[in-house]
Amino acid sequence: MVFIYRGVAKIGEDGRAEIRLPNYFDALNQNPMIQLTGVGTSDVYIVENVKNNCFTIGGKSGAEVHWIVTGERKDPSAEITKTLIPIEQLKDGNLANRSLDDDFLCSTKMQLEHIGKANQFQFRTDQGRKRYEDMKMQFFEKKKKR
Numbered sequence: 001m002v003f004i005y006r007g008v009a010k011i012g013e014d015g016r017a018e019i020r021l022p023n024y025f026d027a028l029n030q031n032p033m034i035q036l037t038g039v040g041t042s043d044v045y046i047v048e049n050v051k052n053n054c055f056t057i058g059g060k061s062g063a064e065v066h067w068i069v070t071g072e073r074k075d076p077s078a079e080i081t082k083t084l085i086p087i088e089q090l091k092d093g094n095l096a097n098r099s100l101d102d103d104f105l106c107s108t109k110m111q112l113e114h115i116g117k118a119n120q121f122q123f124r125t126d127q128g129r130k131r132y133e134d135m136k137m138q139f140f141e142k143k144k145k146r
Helices: 076-084 102-114 126-145
Strands: 002-010 016-020 029-039 044-051 054-059 064-073
Touching: 002 016, 016 064, 029 044, 029 054, 044 064, 054 064
Parallel strands: none
Antiparallel strands: 002 064, 016 054, 029 064, 044 054
16 A cells, blocks of 8 residues: 655756655655656666655756655555455455455445446456355345345
């Protein structure tokens, strides 16, 4: 889970450009990574990594630099989500070979059908359509048992 910040800077006569990120950057992000692309030049580099919501780029005076900063989320919502829904989960029994989001996708498909937009999301095979119908039945059976 990452936040992405991006922008364009122009290297000054001193060969530097200071980039100021939002005031909340340090509070919401950890392990920031910076990517730079010079327009018409490869002579751009990171002088100083992100610190106190800003970083410094160096390079050829007058160069235009496109930059992207990504930061791993460290806000409470992200931490709770990472704890409750780990990226990798062992699955066996009836969960094997299934996405853990199948029930969500099933309900989404039903909502799309309800508003008349499901035809934009066709299954590629008859077997895929049958699998969807089977999942839909399982979804309703689970709801009835609750």
